[in-house]
Amino acid sequence: MTVLSMKGVVAGYGGGAVLQGVDLDCAERTVTCIVGPNGAGKSTVLRVISGLLRPSAGEISMDGEAIGGRAPDEVLRRGIAQVPQSHALFPAMSVHENILMGGYLIRKDRRLLRERLDMVRDRVPIVAERAGDSAGNLSGGQRRMVEIARCLMLDPRLILLDEPSLGLDPRSLAGVAALIQELNRAGTTVLLVEQNVRLGLGLATHGVVMEGGRVRLSDTAEKVRDHPEIASLYLGGTTAPSGSTRAPAG
Template sequence: MLEITGLSVNYGTIRAVRGISLTVARGELVSLLGANGAGKSSTIKCIAGALKAAGGSIVLEGQDITAANPEQVIRAGLATVPETRDVFPDLTVAENLMLGAYIHRRDQAGNRQNLERLHTLFPRLAERSNQPAGTLSGGEQQMLVIARALMARPRVLLLDEPSLGLAPAIVERIFEMIETLKKSGLTILLVEQNVNQALAVADRAYVMRLGAIVASGTAEEIRSGSDLSAHYLGG
């Protein structure tokens, strides 16, 4: 469903991503693992259209989106939850959510139906619907940005470090939601430093180090690999 081939990303003369290839099949959850600076977030930003590829291709359901801008990527069926948890703090939770439905703004009935589904998945957001987003806790803001991305009705969801900076109990809840989304049939590419959590929900995983993919396999194969810690610790 999502096929990345020979993807490279540069920041000036620095090669952040070095010709990586990966695939995510329909309905699959694939984790992209690695330490800080491995190139994971640069990969996600490039797939999402926020960074230009220096080489390679990104194909979504047979459509080449390598040169697409962020709006074109969303319209193609791929939504991203960035690691920065960007909410519009002065807008209400409901207003933030409706911004995610921008590409479907003429389908008000469909948006209401989708919103009801997301309120079931994220009941805390329903309770705080009229509350300014800036007053939410970190965990609630993470729920909001995930739900806002889902308002675009994507076929593929990119999640960039959803557990970053959250308390362990909130991380557990976020990953329960990710598991629920996976069971619904949504295709997910998950970037995460929390290896145990990421592998617990993943079908397959790739490990990045210094801009390159250094290991890949099923979640169990990656979990049991003796060199996983070396990829993280630089050994």
């Protein structure tokens, strides 16, 4: 079942088209990773889905219902939550207060708010462990975990992650990767943009390669990762028939 669909989407800034006819589908309970060079339009895809950028052409739908051009709060109410690339927390506020901000749309339903908070604490232990600490005192990996946890307050069907590995040390990276996998196993569909191609495609079930504002390749993550051109450009070698990677000759 397709959760999100983009057909011929054109969008940009100041009259210039960054996305030039993007077609992209995310099936239910999948992890789709978008990779590509800087300026390919990867983050712009997330902005146009979340309502932060209005498309000038094309269609975007969630469960068959058109959402292209809708306001961000309407997109949120339909079950799509985005975790920005960085600086998404309020540093002077506590972890607990930041998490509650994620439940703003359900704030009037106190029972549901408590249930969601208990769920988030259970799934992301740092929310309870560091509840009273200022978000500004957290490490980069801890901040990323809290950013993801905050969007869970709305129990989204689709989570958009923009460069979740950015600036993280290997240990923090492993924790964030494990959280993404756990969310997906629990039924959440994930669409992420990632410069760390090896990590992103390793987490994903499906891969999308963008270049020049268009989708150049879309397939299972394994096939995208093993594509000779992708291996050469992003993984430091070409893919051998056996599936191993070797350095290019010469």
